[in-house]
Amino acid sequence: MPVTIHDVARRAKVSASTVSRALGASHHVRGTTRDRVLAAARELGYQPNPAAQSLITGKTGNIGIVVPDLGNPFYTGVLRGVQSRARAGGYAVFFADCEEDASAEEALVRSMARQVDGVIICAPFSSDTQLNGLRSVTSLTLLNRRLRGVPAVFMDSAGGMKQVVDHLAALGHRRCAYLNGPHNAWSNRERRRGLRAAAARRHVAVVEFGPFEPKFSGGVQAADLALASGVSAVIAYNDLMALGVLSRLADRRVAVPDEMSVVGFDNLLYAAVCAPPLTTVAMPMEAGGRAAVDLLLAGVGTPADGDPTPCRELSTNLIVRATTAPAPDSSSAARPAPPPGPGKVTDTDD
Amino acid sequence: MPVTIHDVARRAKVSASTVSRALGASHHVRGTTRDRVLAAARELGYQPNPAAQSLITGKTGNIGIVVPDLGNPFYTGVLRGVQSRARAGGYAVFFADCEEDASAEEALVRSMARQVDGVIICAPFSSDTQLNGLRSVTSLTLLNRRLRGVPAVFMDSAGGMKQVVDHLAALGHRRCAYLNGPHNAWSNRERRRGLRAAAARRHVAVVEFGPFEPKFSGGVQAADLALASGVSAVIAYNDLMALGVLSRLADRRVAVPDEMSVVGFDNLLYAAVCAPPLTTVAMPMEAGGRAAVDLLLAGVGTPADGDPTPCRELSTNLIVRATTAPAPDSSSAARPAPPPGPGKVTDTDD
DNA sequence: ACTCGCTCCCCAAACGGTTGCAGAAATCGT
DNA sequence: ACGATTTCTGCAACCGTTTGGGGAGCGAGT
Incomplete structure (x- = not known):
């Protein structure tokens, strides 16, 4: 036919x-x-017939991408960038959602391997060992994860965090909470690293909680802990969690930003839309997706040369909206003093 | 190797x-x-090697899906359903975003055609003629679009709208605005159809605006028009627009729901999260995606028999939250009114 | 006229599997 | 022990495309 x-x-x-x-x-x-x-x-x-073509040429004209959670607009943002750039280059794209499970992630990449020229792994949950195992099965590019010898694009989370801390310190906050995202997420480590460095420089104390699920519900859960710790500002791993915090604080009649400042990461559409609009760090999602495709396609067919593995770092920037304000007067002691909570206190003010 | x-x-x-x-x-x-x-x-x-296998068997083990807008959580919801069901059945999935452009949609389906066993088109923008042209190139299944001879799954938008109107009428609203989504969208036509039928039965006047882009910005734009028309409630084509309306009304110091009620469609996460939480109609997105995959795979290999084209209709239901309240100038809504029974009850005070 | 060198096209062999057909081996009854 | 029957395995063709090598045709140089 x-x-x-x-x-x-x-x-x-x-x-x-x-x-x-x-x-x-x-x-x-x-x-x-x-x-x-x-x-x-x-x-x-x-x-x-693409099957016949790829059978003989060894090239498929397809790329794959696997993301941790399709329900998170951050990932659908990079998905968008990936798909538009790939289509423009004549490539079709396979996608899969590993649902934040490392072994599912690995299995999905393996199952794609035979019918793609390479795959982009977005914020991988897999271990370095698993990832290295995958390198032999197809050509890889990572987004927001560093691994020796693998091309990758990064978003400067640490730099964004520095901007957050500078902002908060300028507003007079001396004590902040950080709500951790997944423990093994590179982005979370980077944000924490940036936080510690900046907090030390600005003499801001940090209390950490988590890890939590990087979702709305995780933020709801975290809000009470942060509130009990006597901080005047809370920095969430991402916007979804920050929105959860906002919701829980509203339920508990805590005024934002007057009594408590809240900051997120990602700059999702909903961060701009919610009441009050969320102060957050904008991450270049679509640009990241596009850059990942460029790196992947550039690397196809290039064996392990002596040249360095290509990387690209994308900058981030703080967007100040209505959830951050000057810290309430610390002498008022409206809230109970910091109790011995499950949070780990990193007091750098010495 | x-x-x-x-x-x-x-x-x-x-x-x-x-x-x-x-x-x-x-x-x-x-x-x-x-x-x-x-x-x-x-x-x-x-x-x-899948290429070699598909070359001889004629089956690829892949399916495709094209959606109008990856930035809309409604579509990423069905994407999720599609991907999980497809993977479970051993199929890999190609995806593409046509950016609400009919000709892009058609081109994308054609470009996928040779390497998939069938494609799901989600809320197609293409004309019936275009769609019929595509039928010869691969096996099709539609989501939220009716076309003679093509398997499809529907979400009962009209039924959802009926629930909305009943709800609003019970609250004493006599005059509502409807903010149209894309003019050629099947869902929009269905919602309007359901609205007209239900409004006539309940003696509710309807003012229509649009079409608008089914996005946040479209809602912002529409809000002023609705406000000027003297209605006491506005029904938006979808949640994204409803959120835009909410935002604009807040800017203009219009109290929701006391001065104006607002209803959306889709039940996105953000509808539940925003302040005030949005009354909306829940659409079974993931279930729709799964059902579409089932229909597609069932139809693969079945030529044009005499048997009827398979369809599935999924029900929807209204979720009442905090953006709907009794109409401001409605004295009848202040006291309990007899529940509206089907058919027999007629409003006398008009 | 013969050869040389081009240009252009065809033949045939891959690529990595699946499958009809036929032949080899095992099983069985008598 | 021998053929009949069943069960297993190998050979070869095929799917649709790319690609190296060879050959036909032809103009030009000597």
């Missing part, structure tokens, strides 16, 4: 190989012949 | 065809031989 290269060949009265050459590398085929072939192909509506 | 069926055959000291049979249809291969083959395959880490 589908039209093959032989149908075109018959109609153009040439051989199949001539058709192939006329459509592809125009090497060694006369102009008039090529025109005839092209016309025949168009009339018949010929579309080459 | 990759291990082929011949490598396995050599190691197991059988022919390639025996390996093929041992791994696939276990017909006609001795138990001991099969064990030997399986062991060899496992030791070598053999994975069949």
Whole structure:
């Protein structure tokens, strides 16, 4: 039923190989012949069979991407960037949601491996060992995860965190809570690293909680802990959690930002929309997706040379909205003093 | 480099065809031989080449899905359902975002056609003619769009709208605005149809605006128009628009729900989270995605028989939250009114 | 006229599997 | 022990495409 290269060949009265050459590398085929072939192909509506092509060329024209959670707009943002760039380059894209499970992530990459030219793993949950195992099965590019020898694009979370701390310190906050995201997430480690460095420099004390699920419900859960710890500001791992915090604080009649400041990460649409609009760090999601595709496609076919593994770092920036304000007067002691909670206190004011 | 069926055959000291049979249809291969083959395959880490398989079998083991807007959580919701069901059935999934452009949609389906066993088109923007053209190129299943002879799953938008109108009428609203989504969207037509029928029955006047972009910005734009029209309630095409309306009304110091009631469609996470939480109609997004996959896979390989084209309708239901309240100038809503029974009850005071 | 060198096209062999067919081996009855 | 029957395995063709090598045709140089 589908039209093959032989149908075109018959109609153009040439051989199949001539058709192939006329459509592809125009090497060694006369102009008039090529025109005839092209016309025949168009009339018949010929579309080459990708399976047959990839069987012989070894290239599939596809790339894959696996993300931890399709419900998180951050990942759908990078998905968007990936898909638009890939399509523009003539690539089709496979996707999969590993639901924040490392072994599912690995299995998905393996199952994709045979029908793609490479896969992008977004904020991988897998261990370095697992990831290294995957390198032999297909060409990899990572987003927000560092691994020796693997091309990757990073978003400067630590830099964003520095901006957050500077902002908070300028507003007079001396004691902040950080709500951890997943313990093994590179982004969480980076944010924490940036937080500690900046907090030390600005003489801000930090209380840490978590890890929590990086979702709305995680934020709801965390809010009470942060509230009990006597901080004047809480920095959430991401916007979803920050929104959960906001919701819980509203339920408990804690005024934001007057009694408590809240900061998130990602700059989702909903951060701008909610009441009050959330102060947050904008992450370049679509740009990250596009950059990952560029790196992946550039690396295809390049064996392990002596040249360094290509990386790209994308900058982030703080967007100040309505959930941050000057710290309430610390002498008022409206809230109970810091109790011995499950939080770990990193007091750098010495 | 990759291990082929011949490598396995050599190691197991059988022919390639025996390996093929041992791994696939276990017909006609001795138990001991099969064990030997399986062991060899496992030791070598053999994975069949899907391109070669699909070349000969004609099946690819892939399905495709195209959605209008990856930035809309409604579509990422169905994407989730699709991907989980497809993976469970051993299928990999291609996806694409047509950005609400009909011709892009058609082009994307065509480009996928050769490497999938079928594609799901989610809330298609294409014309019936375009869609019919696509039927010849691959097997289709539609979500929220009716087309003669094409399997489809529907969400009962009209039924949801009826619940909305009943709710609003019971609260004493006599005059509502409807903010149209895309003019050619099946869902929008269904919602409007349901609205007109229910409004007539309940003696509620309806003012329509739009079409608008089904996004936050569209709602912001629409809010002023609705406000100027003197209605006491506004029904938005979807939650994104409803959130836009909420935001604009807050800016203009219009109290929700006391001065104006607002209703959306979709029941996105953010509808539950925002302040005030949005009254909305829950659409079964993931279930819809799963159902679409089931229909698609059931239809694969079934030629045009005399049997009816399979369809599934999923029910929707209203979720009342904090954006709907009795109409401001409605004295009748202040005291308990007789519940509206189907058919017999008529409003007399008009 | 013969050879040389081009240009252009066709033949045929892959790529990695699946499957119809036929032949070999095992099983069985007598 | 021998053929009949069943069970297993190998051979080879095929799916649709790309690609190296060879050959036909032809103009030009000597």
